[in-house]
Amino acid sequence: MRIAVVGCGYVVDDYLRTLPEHPEITLVGVTDLDESRSRRVAARYGVRCFATTEELLADPSVELVVNLTHPQTHHEISRAALLAGKHVYSEKPLSLAAEDAQDLAALARERGLMLSGAPCNLLGASWAAVRRLVRDGAIGRTRVIYAELDDNPIYLMHPEEWRSESGTPWPFKNEYEVGCTLEHAAYHVAALAALFGPVREMTSFASCLVPDKSPVPLDPPTTPDFSVACLTFDNGVVARLTCSIVATYDHKVRLIGDEGEVVLDEVWHNRSPVSLERFGQMSLNARKLRAVRHNPLLGRLVGVGGRNVRYDVPAPVQASEPESQAPRGRGLSFTTRLKGALRRRQMTSLDFLLGISDMEQARREGRDPLITPEFLLHVSEVTLAISSGDSEPRTIVPPHSFTPLALDREEGTAWRPAEPGPLAAVTDRVLVALHRRGGGSGDSPSAHQPGAHGTEVGAGSR
Numbered sequence: 001m002r003i004a005v006v007g008c009g010y011v012v013d014d015y016l017r018t019l020p021e022h023p024e025i026t027l028v029g030v031t032d033l034d035e036s037r038s039r040r041v042a043a044r045y046g047v048r049c050f051a052t053t054e055e056l057l058a059d060p061s062v063e064l065v066v067n068l069t070h071p072q073t074h075h076e077i078s079r080a081a082l083l084a085g086k087h088v089y090s091e092k093p094l095s096l097a098a099e100d101a102q103d104l105a106a107l108a109r110e111r112g113l114m115l116s117g118a119p120c121n122l123l124g125a126s127w128a129a130v131r132r133l134v135r136d137g138a139i140g141r142t143r144v145i146y147a148e149l150d151d152n153p154i155y156l157m158h159p160e161e162w163r164s165e166s167g168t169p170w171p172f173k174n175e176y177e178v179g180c181t182l183e184h185a186a187y188h189v190a191a192l193a194a195l196f197g198p199v200r201e202m203t204s205f206a207s208c209l210v211p212d213k214s215p216v217p218l219d220p221p222t223t224p225d226f227s228v229a230c231l232t233f234d235n236g237v238v239a240r241l242t243c244s245i246v247a248t249y250d251h252k253v254r255l256i257g258d259e260g261e262v263v264l265d266e267v268w269h270n271r272s273p274v275s276l277e278r279f280g281q282m283s284l285n286a287r288k289l290r291a292v293r294h295n296p297l298l299g300r301l302v303g304v305g306g307r308n309v310r311y312d313v314p315a316p317v318q319a320s321e322p323e324s325q326a327p328r329g330r331g332l333s334f335t336t337r338l339k340g341a342l343r344r345r346q347m348t349s350l351d352f353l354l355g356i357s358d359m360e361q362a363r364r365e366g367r368d369p370l371i372t373p374e375f376l377l378h379v380s381e382v383t384l385a386i387s388s389g390d391s392e393p394r395t396i397v398p399p400h401s402f403t404p405l406a407l408d409r410e411e412g413t414a415w416r417p418a419e420p421g422p423l424a425a426v427t428d429r430v431l432v433a434l435h436r437r438g439g440g441s442g443d444s445p446s447a448h449q450p451g452a453h454g455t456e457v458g459a460g461s462r
């Protein structure tokens with residue numbers, strides 16, 4: 001697929017870093033309103049610098065346009081690209097107005113063009129493993145999901161000084177004005193909707209908790225920097241989703257069922273650790289102990305938090321390995337590359353080209369991309385609704401739905417039940433007795449029940 005990028009800002013390096021891992025994608029050129037940016041990016045990646053978007057769209061060798069402009073211009077640029085006969089991959093959200101997102105989805109269908117977009121983290125291996133665990137019954141019936149996207153009180157972290165690998169400043173003003181919910185909620189919403197279906201109904205609350213966070217005036221001045229939403233998915237599962245740039249870093253998602261809990265540690269990593277705890281009386285009781293909660297090793301001994309699963313479920317699209325996502329390019333020192341590699345191992349690592357790679361495969365196979373326009377429209381509607389919520393909680397029914405995504409194959413394993421360890425039954429009895437307070441460890445009837453869930457502790461460990 002021959003692609004060209006419109007918008008050479010902070011995120012462009014994240015996209016182009018993994019190009020060498022994707023021989024199916026060829027970068028033809030780039031453009032930006034700010035010519036100094038497009039020149040720098042074109043030189044760094046050795047491609048053509050188009051003077052304008054019009055010039056880029058007029059080039060017949062460009063098959064797909066990657067829209068990396070601000071959310072405010074997503075609709076305008078994507079629309080122009082579709083009208084010029086190009087496939088489009090858009091950064092999130094599809095548009096800042098639900099009707100404009102609908103317009104793009106309809107236009108792409110009408111023209112027989114592919115329209116897909118971010119986020120594509122759901123195409124990676126960790127989410128494939130989570131979906132398999134849930135579908136295989138590893139946590140029983142899913143009852144509730146807690147999804148966090150707290151990205152630190154970033155206003156205390158001098159974001160005005162942050163730079164991308166090619167030296168572009170992080171657009172803190174635009175990020176504050178658009179708001180962290182619109183920037184981040186979709187990573188969870190899309191991944192969960194891919195698993196549980198469309199959001200049937202939602203209630204949300206959003207507020208600006210730190211109005212004086214910016215060194216320059218903002219327009220609007222008080223876009224929410226904190227939001228909470230409760231989403232009811234089509235199958236009845238409820239997720240509580242939090243987004244903020246006020247609370248300390250937490251990008252976890254916890255899926256809690258009536259037999260266990262799955263935790264994906266970092267939603268911005270294609271191979272995030274995923275753990276599975278099969279509930280037992282022991283682990284449920286043990287987490288009441290402060291020492292267990294504060295000491296992961298102790299917790300581990302009694303099954304709290306379960307074990308990381310070594311998943312070998314095939315991801316819908318093969319992501320590049322974190323090591324290969326270290327900064328590349330001419331003139332980069334060894335230290336810079338090492339720092340990048342460490343960051344990707346320890347912090348975040350998304351292959352931003354996964355969605356585009358899938359579009360190329362979809363074209364070859366004559367099918368829709370896995371992330372369909374209708375899915376993106378629905379996710380955009382949900383995130384727009386959360387971020388535009390105010391301090392009065394309100395209930396919304398998203399108007400558009402989508403048919404299930406054709407994501408996963410039934411191969412590979414994500415978990416295997418394991419036999420309980422020899423100490424499990426004894427520890428189980430002690431903890432049950434402690435929990436029930438009265439009598440000694442042998443007094444509790446449930447401690448003697450055959451097949452108490454405690455026998456399951458350690459399941460999934462390998």
Ligand SMILES: NC(=O)c1ccc[n+]([C@@H]2O[C@H](COP(=O)([O-])OP(=O)(O)OC[C@H]3O[C@@H](n4cnc5c(N)ncnc54)[C@H](O)[C@@H]3O)[C@@H](O)[C@H]2O)c1
Nearest residue numbers: 007008009010011032033034068069070071073091092171
């Ligand atoms: N910054 C991040 O860490 C990050 C991460 C993931 C996704 N994103 C998403 O990527 C998109 C871009 O974010 P960014 O951080 O790179 O923003 P940015 O402000 O750094 O870059 C946007 C670029 O688009 C250019 N542009 C704007 N309108 C244009 C037009 N009409 N024609 C041509 N160029 C135009 C701007 O000049 C600017 O260089 C946003 O949708 C954002 O949500 C950002």
